[in-house]
Amino acid sequence: MLIFDKGTKGRRTEYIPACDVPVTELPEGDRRIAPLCMPELSENDVSRHYSELERKTHGVNDGFYPLGSCTMKYNPKAADAAAAMEGFTSIHPLAPKEDVQGCLEVLSTAEKYLCEITGMSRFTLQPAAGAHGEFTGLLLIKAYHRARGDMKRTKIIVPDSAHGTNPASAAMAGFEVVNIASGPDGCIDLDTLRAACDDTVAGLMLTNPNTVGLFDKNIAQVTGIVHACGGLCYYDGANLNAVIGIVRPGDIGFDCMHLNLHKTFATPHGGGGPGSGPVGCRADLVRFLPGQVVDRDAQTGLLSFSKEPDSIGDMRSFYGNFLIVVRALTYITILGRQGIPQASSHAVLNANYMMACLKDTYHMAYDETCMHEFVMSLEDLKDKTGISALDIAKGLLDAGIHPPTMYFPLIVHEALMIEPCETESKETIDQAVEVLKALKDEALKDPEDLKSAPHHTPVTRLDEVNAARHPKLRWSAPGDSAM
Numbered sequence: 186m187l188i189f190d191k192g193t194k195g196r197r198t199e200y201i202p203a204c205d206v207p208v209t210e211l212p213e214g215d216r217r218i219a220p221l222c223m224p225e226l227s228e229n230d231v232s233r234h235y236s237e238l239e240r241k242t243h244g245v246n247d248g249f250y251p252l253g254s255c256t257m258k259y260n261p262k263a264a265d266a267a268a269a270m271e272g273f274t275s276i277h278p279l280a281p282k283e284d285v286q287g288c289l290e291v292l293s294t295a296e297k298y299l300c301e302i303t304g305m306s307r308f309t310l311q312p313a314a315g316a317h318g319e320f321t322g323l324l325l326i327k328a329y330h331r332a333r334g335d336m337k338r339t340k341i342i343v344p345d346s347a348h349g350t351n352p353a354s355a356a357m358a359g360f361e362v363v364n365i366a367s368g369p370d371g372c373i374d375l376d377t378l379r380a381a382c383d384d385t386v387a388g389l390m391l392t393n394p395n396t397v398g399l400f401d402k403n404i405a406q407v408t409g410i411v412h413a414c415g416g417l418c419y420y421d422g423a424n425l426n427a428v429i430g431i432v433r434p435g436d437i438g439f440d441c442m443h444l445n446l447h448k449t450f451a452t453p454h455g456g457g458g459p460g461s462g463p464v465g466c467r468a469d470l471v472r473f474l475p476g477q478v479v480d481r482d483a484q485t486g487l488l489s490f491s492k493e494p495d496s497i498g499d500m501r502s503f504y505g506n507f508l509i510v511v512r513a514l515t516y517i518t519i520l521g522r523q524g525i526p527q528a529s530s531h532a533v534l535n536a537n538y539m540m541a542c543l544k545d546t547y548h549m550a551y552d553e554t555c556m557h558e559f560v561m562s563l564e565d566l567k568d569k570t571g572i573s574a575l576d577i578a579k580g581l582l583d584a585g586i587h588p589p590t591m592y593f594p595l596i597v598h599e600a601l602m603i604e605p606c607e608t609e610s611k612e613t614i615d616q617a618v619e620v621l622k623a624l625k626d627e628a629l630k631d632p633e634d635l636k637s638a639p640h641h642t643p644v645t646r647l648d649e650v651n652a653a654r655h656p657k658l659r660w661s662a663p664g665d666s667a668m
């Protein structure tokens with residue numbers, strides 16, 4: 186039931202004191218024509234409504250959430266506590282720099298740590314998400330070639346295993362996208378790459394470990410081949426959770442990259458909240474960085490903002506999503522130099538353990554040591570029983586487990602992509618393995634029942650096609666057309 190359908194006319198929660206300043210009327214033309222339609226409820230009603238909604242959804246606080254490619258990991262509550270501190274929440278972006286030195290220190294320290302973690306020279310904290318970071322990085326690559334007068338580099342190479350945002354960002358930045366097929370091992374095929382490289386290539390976009398959860402063993406050759414033809418290498422850092430503190434993109438030949446602070450560094454992804462996709466680059470690209478960078482004035486000792494000389498311009502207002510950076514810095518500081526690589530190692534161990542437990546039950550798309558995630562293909566099961574990856578995913582819901590990523594990456598048919606994350610216990614993983622094994626049994630013995638799963642969730646199987654084709658994105662009050 187919607188909050189608008191609850192409550193009673195005239196019911197209120199009144200906390201606002203009576204107005205003690207003169208009331209000013211809005212000019213005639215700016216006033217609403219129809220009265221504002223608002224739900225009318227008491228505080229109790231509102232509080233219960235949101236608790237009810239909370240019970241109907243599934244979050245990392247409710248149970249296992251093994252969503253591949255979009256790390257849904259446990260984020261320490263301490264990071265939220267830090268981001269809720271008044272000194273961080275009550276500032277204004279136009280406050281004089283003398284008043285916000287602490288906040289500038291957060292930005293500056295976070296940038297320093299991100300550089301150390303990735304091997305980049307500098308970062309801009311402006312981009313608001315991974316895809317926004319990709320777009321920013323591609324504009325840096327474009328500016329780099331332009332500044333050298335090399336105008337014929339119009340192509341960006343993207344492997345077919347890439348996240349969909351990669352080719353989209355390249356196209357938006359005005360490049361022609363050259364798609365190259367992965368080898369049978371899920372990694373870049375070096376001969377295919379060589380054949381695609383010439384003096385019209387501006388760069389390559391790559392995530393490593395890639396979207397099938399494998400670390401490309403030829404990575405140094407891959408970046409070498411692109412550099413040899415004069416192109417730059419862009420690292421999509423969304424999968425950094427697998428190698429953070431262990432491998433630095435800057436050390437394996439990447440020239441610029443983004444990080445998803447909302448995947449790797451203590452902000453939950455997928456909640457629709459604000460994100461942060463900082464972009465880092467090597468020294469000779471720094472002069473193109475967007476927006477504001479924080480530097481310490483040698484004379485006054487104060488931190489302040491400045492713009493790079495050949496900046497591509499602002500990518501977002503002010504300094505990006507500041508509180509997400511506060512969370513990331515808190516996370517990095519809590520884990521420290523030892524804890525960060527430990528977290529990655531546990532993420533990789535958990536994924537390999539779960540994959541090993543399931544190997545005899547489900548077909549693994551790539552049967553080798555994985556990184557932070559692994560991909561199963563249910564193509565055989567579907568041929569044999571009619572049960573698809575979607576049916577298994579829906580069956581998981583009845584066991585209180587959030588489904589893994591389905592039907593991605595596109596190069597694996599009937600894909601389920603599982604990323605258990607570092608903070609899940611052996612018991613949780615064991616239980617999920619049992620559920621997945623039981624679902625396979627059910628697929629073989631009683632497929633019809635599974636086809637209508639889930640049966641115990643607040644809503645059962647939804648008409649996803651209708652929802653995608655005819656989305657209802659806005660609620661309107663009956664008869665309300667004057668907004």
Ligand SMILES: *Cc1c(COP(=O)(O)O)cnc(C)c1O
Binds near residue numbers: 316350392421
């Ligand atoms: C999530 C993801 C992106 C896009 O990041 P957003 O923050 O969602 O825009 C890009 N590449 C990969 C591999 C991802 O997993």
